[in-house]
Amino acid sequence: MGHVDRARDFVANTERTTWHDEVLWFVRAKRDAAADTLPEWEALRDEAAGIKRDVLGRLPELWRRFEQEATAAGATVHWARDAAEHNRIVHELLRTHDVKRVVKSKSMLTEECGLNPHLEAQGIEVVDTDLGERIVQLREEAPSHIIMPAIHLKRGEIGDLFHQEMGTPAGLDDPDELTAVARRDLRARFLAAEAGITGVNFAVAETGSFVVVTNEGNADLGTALPRLHIACVGLEKIVPTANDLAPFLRLLARSATGQPISTYTSHFRAPRADDGNGGPPPELHVVIVDNGRSRLLAEPAFREALACIRCGACLNTCPVYRRSGGHSYGSTVPGPIGSVLAPSQDPARHAELPHACSLCGSCSDVCPVRVPLHHQLLTWRSHLAESGHHPRRRRLAFRIAARVLSNAGLYDRATRAGRWIARRLPSRWLDRLGGPWTRSRALPSIPAESFHQALAAREEERP
Amino acid sequence: MSIALFVPCYVDQLKPRVGLAALDLLRAAGFDVEVLDGLPCCGQPLLTAGEERLARDVATRFVEGTRAFESVVTPSGSCASTLEIHGRRLVPDPPGGRARVVELTRFLSDNGALPSPPTEFPRRVGLHASCHALRELRQGTPSETREQARTDPAAALLREIPGLELVDLTRRDECCGFGGVFAVEEEAVSTRMGLDRLSDHRRGRAEVLTSTDVSCLLHLEGLARREGPPLEVLHVAEILAETHLGAGWLETNAIRGADGSR
Numbered sequence: 144m145g146h147v148d149r150a151r152d153f154v155a156n157t158e159r160t161t162w163h164d165e166v167l168w169f170v171r172a173k174r175d176a177a178a179d180t181l182p183e184w185e186a187l188r189d190e191a192a193g194i195k196r197d198v199l200g201r202l203p204e205l206w207r208r209f210e211q212e213a214t215a216a217g218a219t220v221h222w223a224r225d226a227a228e229h230n231r232i233v234h235e236l237l238r239t240h241d242v243k244r245v246v247k248s249k250s251m252l253t254e255e256c257g258l259n260p261h262l263e264a265q266g267i268e269v270v271d272t273d274l275g276e277r278i279v280q281l282r283e284e285a286p287s288h289i290i291m292p293a294i295h296l297k298r299g300e301i302g303d304l305f306h307q308e309m310g311t312p313a314g315l316d317d318p319d320e321l322t323a324v325a326r327r328d329l330r331a332r333f334l335a336a337e338a339g340i341t342g343v344n345f346a347v348a349e350t351g352s353f354v355v356v357t358n359e360g361n362a363d364l365g366t367a368l369p370r371l372h373i374a375c376v377g378l379e380k381i382v383p384t385a386n387d388l389a390p391f392l393r394l395l396a397r398s399a400t401g402q403p404i405s406t407y408t409s410h411f412r413a414p415r416a417d418d419g420n421g422g423p424p425p426e427l428h429v430v431i432v433d434n435g436r437s438r439l440l441a442e443p444a445f446r447e448a449l450a451c452i453r454c455g456a457c458l459n460t461c462p463v464y465r466r467s468g469g470h471s472y473g474s475t476v477p478g479p480i481g482s483v484l485a486p487s488q489d490p491a492r493h494a495e496l497p498h499a500c501s502l503c504g505s506c507s508d509v510c511p512v513r514v515p516l517h518h519q520l521l522t523w524r525s526h527l528a529e530s531g532h533h534p535r536r537r538r539l540a541f542r543i544a545a546r547v548l549s550n551a552g553l554y555d556r557a558t559r560a561g562r563w564i565a566r567r568l569p570s571r572w573l574d575r576l577g578g579p580w581t582r583s584r585a586l587p588s589i590p591a592e593s594f595h596q597a598l599a600a601r602e603e604e605r606p
Numbered sequence: 607m608s609i610a611l612f613v614p615c616y617v618d619q620l621k622p623r624v625g626l627a628a629l630d631l632l633r634a635a636g637f638d639v640e641v642l643d644g645l646p647c648c649g650q651p652l653l654t655a656g657e658e659r660l661a662r663d664v665a666t667r668f669v670e671g672t673r674a675f676e677s678v679v680t681p682s683g684s685c686a687s688t689l690e691i692h693g694r695r696l697v698p699d700p701p702g703g704r705a706r707v708v709e710l711t712r713f714l715s716d717n718g719a720l721p722s723p724p725t726e727f728p729r730r731v732g733l734h735a736s737c738h739a740l741r742e743l744r745q746g747t748p749s750e751t752r753e754q755a756r757t758d759p760a761a762a763l764l765r766e767i768p769g770l771e772l773v774d775l776t777r778r779d780e781c782c783g784f785g786g787v788f789a790v791e792e793e794a795v796s797t798r799m800g801l802d803r804l805s806d807h808r809r810g811r812a813e814v815l816t817s818t819d820v821s822c823l824l825h826l827e828g829l830a831r832r833e834g835p836p837l838e839v840l841h842v843a844e845i846l847a848e849t850h851l852g853a854g855w856l857e858t859n860a861i862r863g864a865d866g867s868r
């Protein structure tokens with residue numbers, strides 16, 4: 144089952160599709176209002192895109208500098224070629240520190256690497272502490288959005304889940320009350336955790352520090368209590384200097400949720416101070432992960448996708464995402480940016496995704512770092528066709544179409560015959576021949592003459 | 607200035623009157639127009655299907671076949687964008703250069719002296735923004751950006767028509783869901799997108815639905831005819847022809863069969 148089928152199932156529920164579309168459009172509208180407050184919006188996009196472009200040209204140098212500075216500050220830096228190596232490194236750190244309980248703040252990278260199931264299989268309890276992530280974790284499903292992981296759920300469904308999992312009264316669906324319950328439950332887990340894992344929004348080469356952005360403060364609590372902090376960072380997430388953070392932080396919150404700034408913007412550099420309560424000294428580990436990113440970097444057609452700051456704006460604006468839901472994509476990251484990233488990870492599995500797009504271009508215009516998303520999706524289509532990931536019959540059909548469209552005589556004969564037949568067939572038959580086009584749409588009435596014929600006739604009449 | 611008119615295959619076959627309207631408007635504006643024959647396609651259906659090499663062949667034929675002209679005008683933002691945005695990447699300039707491909711309303715507002723003033727068109731009109739005219743050709747300012755405002759030439763021409771009221775939309779530039787092969791392969795989502803656009807126009811009490819692009823209109827018209835109150839669907843060129851070339855132009859140039867008659 145691919146995107147087409149899952150999307151059809153989603154759309155079949157008309158009322159839910161309306162709700163999902165409107166919830167996400169509301170976020171897009173908040174983003175628009177936030178962009179309105181900055182007269183320099185477009186210049187800011189240029190600046191951010193420019194920094195990223197420069198960064199992607201010198202990643203090795205920047206990360207070497209980062210490693211130097213971070214190490215000097217007392218952190219330990221690890222390098223992971225792929226998801227398996229990342230998971231191995233994290234597990235090894237937890238094992239040597241005898242950790243059984245971990246709290247984790249939101250990180251699409253660990254999601255991409257499948258860290259949770261890997262650790263759970265080794266007997267380690269991982270608790271996602273972002274409220275939305277916690278909800279999908281309890282439901283044993285994947286996030287449906289990169290910023291709002293549980294955006295596909297109505298509050299009644301969350302109420303039911305909490306009733307089952309945390310014993311809240313049946314029917315309780317007040318968001319504030321449910322949040323309070325989740326917080327109480329999480330508080331105990333924060334206190335019991337022996338290690339905290341976070342993602343990284345931006346690493347800074349010059350200082351060896353990194354920034355984690357949240358709205359719930361869960362990354363701060365999750366790293367302030369345990370003695371071990373492991374931060375997992377994708378190869379693309381570095382900027383040269385602390386000053387370079389400014390345009391990104393301004394764009395990120397506004398593009399993601401319409402906030403002028405995220406509630407918590409936390410900078411980490413060295414292991415936290417020892418609280419003097421005995422026990423081993425606190426440690427900070429940074430795991431830098433490639434997992435296919437250098438492959439994308441080597442592809443000029445797609446490398447700019449590595450500029451992505453995971454704001455989610457392209458999902459919110461995408462008319463297809465809003466009407467098919469995040470789970471329809473079957474990839475860690477859904478929506479336009481997901482459809483660009485996924486085929487490079489597994490072309491056979493995700494060959495359909497670049498077609499889950501009407502090429503309207505809204506994503507490219509909303510993107511704070513100007514990733515040319517819809518043009519990349521178009522390019523993916525031909526890359527995947529050339530590498531044998533399109534059905535042969537489909538390709539043959541287009542070869543025939545191309546023949547007709549590049550031969551004037553053939554085009555003329557084929558279209559005359561086509562219209563002659565179409566005008567004589569009962570509409571019932573035509574509808575059946577129309578295939579998926581006519582499932583929901585009436586065929587246009589077929590004119591007796593083409594434009595060229597009508598023009599010729601007119602010129603004969605009145606020369 | 608040497609001008610050619612390009613009537614793309616689906617307009618040629620399914621909405622021939624749109625081609626006639628474009629031609630008559632250009633002539634009325636004083637241009638000596640040559641109608642392209644034997645070049646039915648810009649390559650777009652092949653390109654969006656992922657068949658870039660086939661698309662390049664078709665686009666190359668087009669670029670070669672039109673290089674004697676200064677401009678090629680077409681009543682399709684989508685085909686113009688294919689040739690201007692992707693065609694320039696796919697097909698290198700032939701020696702002596704290539705024609706610039708321009709969407710009709712853009713061409714008319716940049717160069718046109720339409721016989722004015724237009725006559726009355728007392729209808730509520732919903733203008734559907736074609737994504738390719740808007741976001742590829744930048745005819746207008748996409749709602750996502752905060753770029754300096756650009757006028758949409760189609761809207762500007764329609765606004766000059768007395769009696770014509772453009773309806774306000776809740777989402778002024780959301781995609782209709784046509785998307786070429788997308789309309790067939792992702793039929794369910796495409797349909798839903800189109801229905802949502804239609805209800806926006808109907809909420810605005812549109813009596814006529816129009817656009818610079820026949821492809822969007824074929825999709826929306828097909829959906830509208832299956833359900834809901836009747837909605838007349840006209841290309842912008844048809845409205846301009848009716849109001850600038852003498853009331854009754856639409857009827858005089860009706861094509862047998864195109865209105866359901868045999």
Ligand code: SF4
Nearest residue numbers: 451452454455457510
């Ligand atoms: S591609 Fe652009 S819009 Fe989409 S998530 Fe990344 S930064 Fe945001």
